[in-house]
Amino acid sequence: PPVLAIIGRPNVGKSTLLNRIIQSREAVVEDVPGVTRDRVSYPAEWNGRDFTLVDTGGWEADAKGLHKRVAEQAELAVDEADAVVFVLDGLVGATAVDEAVVKMLRRKKKPVLLVANKIDSNAHMSEVYPLWNLGMGEPFPVSALHGTGTGDLLDAALKHLPKTAQHGGMVPLGGPRRVALVGRPNVGKSSLLNKLAGADRVVVDKVAGTTRDPVDELIQLGGEEWTFVDTAGIRRRQHMASGSEYYAMLRTQRALERAEVAVILLSVEEPVSEQDVRIVQMALDSGRAVVLAFNKWDLLDDERRYYLEREIERDLAHIAWAPRVNVSALTGWHKDRLAPALQRSLQNWEQRIPTGRFNAFLGELVAAHPHPVRGGKQPRILFGTQPSTRPPTFVLFTTGFLDPGYRRFIIRRLRETFDFSGTPIQVQMRVRE
Ligand code: GDP
Secondary structure: OOEEEEEEOOOOOHHHHHHHHHOOOOOOOOOOOOOOOOOOEEEEEEOOEEEEEEEOOOOOOOOOOHHHHHHHHHHHHHHHOOEEEEEEEOOOOOOHHHHHHHHHHHHHOOOEEEEEEOOOOHHHHHHOHHHHHHOOOOOEEOEOOOOEOHHHHHHHHHHHOOOOOOOOOOOOOOOOEEEEEEOOOOOOHHHHHHHHHOOOOEEOOOOOOOOOOOOOEEEEEOOEEEEEOOHHHHHOOOOOOOOHHHHHHHHHHHHHHHOOEEEEEEEOOOOOOHHHHHHHHHHHHHOOEEEEEEEOHHHOOHHHHHHHHHHHHHHOHHHOOOOEEEOOOOOOOOHHHHHHHHHHHHHHHOOOOOHHHHHHHHHHHHHHOOOOOEOOEOOOEEEEEEEEOOOOEEEEEEOOOOOHHHHHHHHHHHHHHOOOOOOOOEEEEEEOO
16 A cells, blocks of 8 residues: 655654544554654555555654754655655744754655644634745644544545555566565675676666655566565665664565565574564565575584574474575575575465365365364364465365364465465364354
8 A cells, every 4th residue: 555654753743643544443652762663554544545654653862963863764754655744733833853854855755745733723723824934835734632634634645645556465466576575684685686686687667656766676587587676775775773673674564565475584694583583474464475595604604503593493483384595695605596486485375276175185184183172062164265375365164163273283284285385374264153
C-alpha cells in the first residue's frame, strides 16, 4: 500500500492524530526520548482505500540540538513516503524548528499536507491563517483530540497517494524475479550488490504510478535477469546515527512487500544479533521466499566457525528450511551460488501439491500418527486442499480444532515429504462442527 508519513515536532500531537487515523486498531505509544519503537508503520484505511501510516517516533534530543535532530528524522521518513502530513501546533504557530522542516520539504518535492493541530474550537480558527505564509499550501485545521478536521485531511491526502493496482502485499506476476536484499547495517549488502552487479548494472525506470525515485536495479545472475528492489536504499550511506535502525527496519519492510524472494544477509564476523533475528522475522511474516546468505566468509576462522554453527542452531532454528549460501562479497567467492538458491526457493514458493496427492499424504500421516484424543473427542481431518501458492497455503477441513502441536507436526511432515525448502508454509483450518 502507499505510504503516508506523519512528521512534526514533539508535542504537536502527532501520536494523537495517528491514533485518530488508525482508529485505535493499535494504539501508538507516546514519544519517549531515547526509546526506539519497534513498530514503524501502521495499516490504515479511509474510504475503502488502504494505506500505510508511518510514524516518526524515537525522537532524541542530544548535543546536536533538537532543531537538527527533528529535521533529520523527518527527512528519513519523507524519503520513504508517497505523501507527507506535516503537523504543527496551531496555537503556537510555526517555530524555528518548523521552518527548518519546511525548508527540507521544499527540497524533497513530495506532496505535503500542512496540519494546524489543536484547533479545538472555531474561536481558534484565526490562528490558522498565518500558516499560509509557509508556502506549503492550504493549512488544514484539525483537532486530533476531538477528531474534527481529520476527514477533510484524509480526503486530501488520498488524492496524493498512488492507487495501487494490487492489494495486500501481492506482487505482480511476470517480468524478472524481484529480490529484496535485506540485513542489518554493515553485513555487506552494498558490497555484495556491487559484486553481483559488476558491469551489468541497469537502473530500472520509475515504478509505474508512484512518485518514488528510481530505486530498483536489474542484475544478471545465473543466466537470468533479476530485479533487486530498493537498491538505492541499500547504497544510500547511513550517515545518521540516531534512528537509523528504525528506518532501516521500515525500508526492509517496504522492500519485502515489493519482492518475491528475500536474501537475508548475515555477517559471520559478529554473533547473530537481535536485529538479525528481527529481520528474519520480518521476512517470515512477509510470506516471501527466502535464502539465508552468510557473508564475510573470508574472515571466518575455526573458533568463530564453531560458535557460528551454535548461533545458527539457537537463533535460526525456525528458518532451518531456508537454503544457506556462504559468500564473500569482498572476493566474490560463491557468488554464483546465489542464483540457484533463489531459483529453488522461488520454485518451492510456487509449488502446488495436487489435491489427490495431498490427501494421500494426509491419509498416511493420520493413519500412522492420529491426533491425540482430548476430552473424549478426536478431531478428524476430512479433506485437505492447497488453494494457493506464493507461499504454499493449505486448508484442512476438520471436525474440530487441531492442536497447535499437531499442526506444526503436519507442517514438518509436509517439509519432509515435499521439497519446501526456502518457502514458508501456511496451514489453515475450516472446522465443520
Ligand atoms: P551494508 O551496510 O550492509 O551495505 O554493508 P557494506 O557493504 O557497506 O559493508 C560494510 C563493511 O564490511 C565494509 O567495510 C565492507 O568493505 C566490509 N565487507 C563487506 N563484505 C565483506 C566480505 O565479504 N568480507 C570482508 N572481509 N569484508 C566485507
